[in-house]
Amino acid sequence: MKHNFGAGPCILPQEVFKKAAAAVIDFNGLSILEVSHRSADFVAVMEEARENVKKALNVPAGYTVLFLQGGASLGFLITAYNMMGKHKRAGYINTGTWATNAIKEAKGIGLDVVEIASSQDKGFSYIPKGFEIPEDIDFLHFTSNNTIAGTQFKDFPKTNVPLVCDMSSDIFSKEINVADFDIIYAGAQKNLGPAGATLYIVKDEILGKSTAEHIPSYLDLAIHAKKDSMFNTPPVYSVFVANLNLQHMLENGGVQAIAKENQAKAELIYKTIDENPLFEGTTAVEDRSEMNVTFRLTDESLTDKFNAAWNAAGIVGLKGHRSVGGFRASMYNALPLSSVEVLVDVMNNFNK
Amino acid sequence: MKHNFGAGPCILPQEVFKKAAAAVIDFNGLSILEVSHRSADFVAVMEEARENVKKALNVPAGYTVLFLQGGASLGFLITAYNMMGKHKRAGYINTGTWATNAIKEAKGIGLDVVEIASSQDKGFSYIPKGFEIPEDIDFLHFTSNNTIAGTQFKDFPKTNVPLVCDMSSDIFSKEINVADFDIIYAGAQKNLGPAGATLYIVKDEILGKSTAEHIPSYLDLAIHAKKDSMFNTPPVYSVFVANLNLQHMLENGGVQAIAKENQAKAELIYKTIDENPLFEGTTAVEDRSEMNVTFRLTDESLTDKFNAAWNAAGIVGLKGHRSVGGFRASMYNALPLSSVEVLVDVMNNFNK
Numbered sequence: 254m255k256h257n258f259g260a261g262p263c264i265l266p267q268e269v270f271k272k273a274a275a276a277v278i279d280f281n282g283l284s285i286l287e288v289s290h291r292s293a294d295f296v297a298v299m300e301e302a303r304e305n306v307k308k309a310l311n312v313p314a315g316y317t318v319l320f321l322q323g324g325a326s327l328g329f330l331i332t333a334y335n336m337m338g339k340h341k342r343a344g345y346i347n348t349g350t351w352a353t354n355a356i357k358e359a360k361g362i363g364l365d366v367v368e369i370a371s372s373q374d375k376g377f378s379y380i381p382k383g384f385e386i387p388e389d390i391d392f393l394h395f396t397s398n399n400t401i402a403g404t405q406f407k408d409f410p411k412t413n414v415p416l417v418c419d420m421s422s423d424i425f426s427k428e429i430n431v432a433d434f435d436i437i438y439a440g441a442q443k444n445l446g447p448a449g450a451t452l453y454i455v456k457d458e459i460l461g462k463s464t465a466e467h468i469p470s471y472l473d474l475a476i477h478a479k480k481d482s483m484f485n486t487p488p489v490y491s492v493f494v495a496n497l498n499l500q501h502m503l504e505n506g507g508v509q510a511i512a513k514e515n516q517a518k519a520e521l522i523y524k525t526i527d528e529n530p531l532f533e534g535t536t537a538v539e540d541r542s543e544m545n546v547t548f549r550l551t552d553e554s555l556t557d558k559f560n561a562a563w564n565a566a567g568i569v570g571l572k573g574h575r576s577v578g579g580f581r582a583s584m585y586n587a588l589p590l591s592s593v594e595v596l597v598d599v600m601n602n603f604n605k
Numbered sequence: 606m607k608h609n610f611g612a613g614p615c616i617l618p619q620e621v622f623k624k625a626a627a628a629v630i631d632f633n634g635l636s637i638l639e640v641s642h643r644s645a646d647f648v649a650v651m652e653e654a655r656e657n658v659k660k661a662l663n664v665p666a667g668y669t670v671l672f673l674q675g676g677a678s679l680g681f682l683i684t685a686y687n688m689m690g691k692h693k694r695a696g697y698i699n700t701g702t703w704a705t706n707a708i709k710e711a712k713g714i715g716l717d718v719v720e721i722a723s724s725q726d727k728g729f730s731y732i733p734k735g736f737e738i739p740e741d742i743d744f745l746h747f748t749s750n751n752t753i754a755g756t757q758f759k760d761f762p763k764t765n766v767p768l769v770c771d772m773s774s775d776i777f778s779k780e781i782n783v784a785d786f787d788i789i790y791a792g793a794q795k796n797l798g799p800a801g802a803t804l805y806i807v808k809d810e811i812l813g814k815s816t817a818e819h820i821p822s823y824l825d826l827a828i829h830a831k832k833d834s835m836f837n838t839p840p841v842y843s844v845f846v847a848n849l850n851l852q853h854m855l856e857n858g859g860v861q862a863i864a865k866e867n868q869a870k871a872e873l874i875y876k877t878i879d880e881n882p883l884f885e886g887t888t889a890v891e892d893r894s895e896m897n898v899t900f901r902l903t904d905e906s907l908t909d910k911f912n913a914a915w916n917a918a919g920i921v922g923l924k925g926h927r928s929v930g931g932f933r934a935s936m937y938n939a940l941p942l943s944s945v946e947v948l949v950d951v952m953n954n955f956n957k
Contacts, residue, residue: 274629322674326837449840485678488801
């Protein structure tokens with residue numbers, strides 16, 4: 254039994270893996286890998302997946318759910334194109350690598366990017382607060398959870414400006430109010446499903462309203478919406494497995510139940526980090542992520558010993574990102590509390 | 606036992622399905638669906654898949670193999686961006702829906718598109734020949750096999766102009782001379798693997814040479830090449846299964862052996878179409894595709910009866926594309942000759 258603390262692609266529920274494997278052999282008499290995306294069987298899967306996203310997040314009427322490709326990295330471009338409005342100016346909050354990359358893509362297509370706030374001065378170890386949001390921007394973009402730094406917005410910016418959020422690494426981890434956003438997007442490979450699909454939740458009002466001179470077809474959310482997420486061949490298996498995961502989520506108390514479990518996991522490990530003098534967190538306490546827990550040894554000469562200890566316990570994926578160093582315990586939805594307990598035991602026993 | 610004549614996503618070898626299912630449960634102790642794309646285990650898979658493409662197609666030195674996302678539909682844009690040269694003008698051969706879409710994306714980013722030749726006058730039922738290729742274009746783009754119409758280039762255009770080819774539906778079906786091309790690209794979901802990955806074989810010389818004012822990061826092949834196809838999270842499972850399929854191909858005589866089998870399958874079914882007065886082909890005889898065999902009943906009132914007959918034989922996916930009508934037998938690499946024999950039997954018994 255391995256305890257997968259990997260930062261993504263990451264653990265999904267074991268029941269999902271079992272069903273996902275079975276369908277590779279038999280999905281209504283064929284392998285799910287050889288099924289036409291235009292077949293009635295797969296069209297039903299796609300529709301169910303889109304509906305299940307709406308159920309899981311209480312998506313209100315007036316929003317369209319899409320499964321595209323290209324990850325958030327292509328999403329940086331897609332959101333900038335589709336949200337370009339009369340100001341041709343957008344606000345971005347820079348909280349890390351992914352936000353920085355989003356800014357780059359927006360600038361590249363001619364958006365005037367205003368960096369509303371940034372935490373780069375302290376290595377992205379906190380979430381900026383108390384910033385002013387100008388009114389003359391088309392939208393405000395932010396990254397709800399920062400996988401690399403280990404920070405997370407606990408409250409979303411309050412503004413009349415349309416909000417666009419990259420929720421790749423904490424979507425489905427807690428309840429959100431979708432009505433506050435014009436676009437939510439997320440690479441699937443954390444809390445949703447395997448790599449290869451990218452989720453978009455789009456306010457219908459914005460579709461076709463871009464002021465960009467030209468949007469290439471694949472980057473135009475209006476085209477994807479019109480084609481019910483089947484403009485071209487979708488990532489069939491990723492959507493199929495995402496739907497299995499959504500089913501599992503809904504059958505087990507939904508996002509509300511998951512949020513409680515995530516809180517319990519985070520409390521346990523952060524308590525350990527704070528109480529055990531051998532470890533320290535790397536981020537501002539009030540901005541600590543429930544998804545990616547970044548910490549380090551107070552005595553770095555113990556690194557090899559600590560690595561040996563968690564490896565021996567069957568833990569994988571605990572190495573920190575090279576830009577932060579130390580360790581990163583990614584605790585996505587499917588990681589059970591019992592795995593966190595194993596890690597905490599390793600940390601506590603390491604103390605003795 | 607079903608006989609899957611679907612146009613794609615399509616049949617892959619049964620051994621590949623078995624290994625693909627097993628890895629969803631156990632790939633070095635984790636599910637392949639939860640493995641980090643940065644793990645040594647998956648980096649090795651990606652490298653092997655890229656090497657196996659080179660082996661299978663005898664890719665010469667000076668070419669880079671990439672696995673991206675977005676399908677050929679995003680490829681239309683990517684190739685146009687990356688191949689834009691000093692003329693800002695490109696030649697396109699229009700042989701069907703996909704070529705038409707490629708032209709649209711190229712025009713959209715400001716390329717001056719010269720439609721070198723087109724078979725639109727006869728519903729794309731043939732491959733244009735004897736056309737002149739101007740010298741003052743940056744590249745010539747064509748679609749080697751036309752999935753919808755059922756036509757295929759038997760000889761590739763001879764020219765000094767750089768060639769770019771969308772080989773989505775016949776790559777790995779026969780030997781090709783990669784050195785003739787600057788870019789070959791292909792959606793995986795025919796002869797390569799499951800939907801969700803897109804293959805690019807790119808001449809290194811062209812990388813970074815685009816004259817486009819700006820290329821968004823995800824659309825820049827130079828960026829993907831520099832990052833060894835790991836600029837962002839790749840479609841892990843699609844690449845994994847594509848590699849299984851490439852391994853299977855190489856262990857079974859490679860593309861050379863497959864080409865023979867594909868010829869035998871095509872000869873058998875086209876002979877039946879030509880000899881059986883109940884059926885007729887829909888394309889010019891000399892341009893018939895070995896991958897997608899389009900045909901119709903000479904007496905359309907027999908349609909329901911014929912549908913019942915092939916359905917009863919366990920055949921799936923034979924319905925023609927709505928723009929052509931009739932029937933389409935897609936015979937990708939993994940479709941065994943025995944399945945074609947079943948179809949031919951149905952057609953011959955239907956005659957009696």
